[in-house]
Amino acid sequence: MQHDVTVGRHEEQEQEHQATLLPAPGEIGPEALRSLRHLRVPTHRATSDTVAGAYPFLAEAGLGGEGVYVGQDAWSGGGFCFDPWALYRQGVITNPNCLLAGVVGKGKSCLAKSLATRSIAFGRRVYVPGDPKGEWSAVARAVGGAAIQLGGGSANRLNPMDPGPRVGTVDDLQWATLVRIRRRTLLGSLSESALGRPLSSVEHTALDVALDEAIAESPTPTLPSVVDALLEPKSSRPGATCAELARDGRDLGHAMRRLVSGDLAGLFDGPSTIVFDPSLPMVSLDLSQIQGADQLIAMVMTCASAWMEAALAAPDGGQRWVVYDEAWRLMRQPALLARMQSQWKLCRGLGIANLLIVHRLSDLDAVGNSNSEARALARGLLADCSTKIIYQQEISEGPRTALELGLSSAEQAQLPDLQVGEGLWRVGNRAFVVRHVATENELRLFDTSSRMTVQLNGFPET
Known part of the structure; x- marks a missing residue:
């Protein structure tokens, strides 16, 4: 009941x-x-x-809150964070490489340094293989890193043929083969840059023999030993006597001699006087004291970057930014483009995010002929950058930039109107206009021009 x-x-x-x-x-x-x-x-x-x-108030949701805080999304007003490694894990991008382009004085250098220094707090390290203007030296020292200066009376000397740290999983034969391939690739790039043309078949043979003789004299050969072996070979090969090797390698030997004597004496002509410390948060190679033509600067950057890249090849080195500032100098050398393309392809296995910094994409016009292999390599570098950051471009550059990067008409229309510190971010298939936010301390550290004195929205104005 x-x-x-x-x-x-x-x-x-x-x-x-x-x-x-x-x-x-x-x-x-x-x-x-x-x-x-x-x-x-x-x-x-x-x-x-x-x-x-x-519906005028709809905007992109953003990339999430994981990664480095960059600034404000101009379309939604929300915060904008970026982390190429996190976005790769999420499948948003297919590789961690980034392209940063923009005219002088619009804040692209400030953005690059902010991305680099803020990433250190997330356990990433930063390496600048060649800094032609010396702008990264103060930044490297401020974060507890090292800035290695070359030239200008400095006693620092690098041997680009150093083997680098050994990977513990390979045996002696595998390691010797790996190091020889690395050295041979470097010498091939230097030779073609010095001659301004591809090597002939007999010059390839002469270079192979010279490298073998230099390794026989010392486990860690130097560039002078290779040059001496080119000019005065001591051993013959089937089909090539010593006299024939000397004749075939004569032009090559004299072209490479510039790296070990004359205006570049004391830079790469002996054993390294410094040791690369991969545990530092940032390492920069300051080349600001080296003056010369673009070809000479490119050869110097090749030697310097090869010395650093030998230490970056370890797959257990963690996640690292590799910044190529003033990359238009390197892109004019076809041999160097091939080396850069190789590093672009290996970035995922090595945990490296390459940052390529240029002023404008019309610099590609200086890379070979319109249908040349060099031009194709340069375009390949751009295509292998899943993240493209475009700061203000001249109106005349808009169509070329849109064509090279595959921008839509709406994205192209944004480029001439971007203000200081604003950039069009193309992340995978998604687009954002981001206002970079920098602190006062960052602006004081990153601002290297005395002419940038007037402040506009937190950014120095030229």
Whole structure:
């Protein structure tokens, strides 16, 4: 009987609750403000431009909060964070490489240094294989890293043929083979840059023999020993006597001699006087004291970067940024483009995110002929950058930039109107306009131009 009474009370409470609710169609009456019939809106289709006008407050949701804080999303007003390694894990991008392009004085250098220094707090390290203007030296020292200066009376000397740290999983034969391939690739790049043309078949043979002779003299050969072996070979090969090797390698030997004597004496002409410390948060090679033509600077950057890259080849080195500032100098040398392409392809296995910094994409016009292999390599580097950051471009550069990077007409229209510190970010297939936010301490550290004195929205203005 007790159970029946309880059930009856519940039924009464449910009936009272239902009585307080309005009927589904609403109250009946002239002042009910409800329609007796459901509102049915016909389906409407329109273009994205029309819908954007009808719904003007819709914006991209962003990339999430994982990674380095960059600034503000200009379209949504929210914060914008970026981490190429996290985005790769999420499948947003296919590789961690980045392209940063923009005219002088619009803040692209400040952005690059912010990305680099802020990433250190996340356990990443930063390496600058060649800094032609010396702008990264103060930054490297400020974060507890090292800035290695070459030239200008400095006693620092690098041997680009150093083997680098050995990977513990390979045996002696595998390690010797790996180091020889690395050295031979470096010498091939230097030779073609010095000669300004590809090597002939007999020059390849002469270079192989010279490298073998230099290794026979010392486990860690130097560039002078290779040059001496080119000019005065001591051993012959089937089909090539010593006299023939000397004749075939004569032009090559004299072209490479510039790296070990004359205006570059003391830079790469002996054993290294410094040791690369991969545990430092940032290491930069300062080349600002070396003056000369683009070809000479490119050869110096090749030697310097090869010395650093030998230490970066360890797959257990962690996640690292490798910054190529003033990359237009390197892109003019076809042999160096091939080396850079190899590093671009290996970036995922090595945990490296390459950052390529240029002024404008029309610099590609200086890379070989229109249908040459060098031009194709340069375009390949751009294609292998899943993240493209474009700061303000001249109006005349807009169509070329859009063509090279595959920008839409709406994205192209943004480029001339970007202000100081603003950039169009193309991350995979998604686009953002981001206002970089820099602190006062960062601006004081990153600002290397005395002419940038007036502050505009937290950014120095030229």
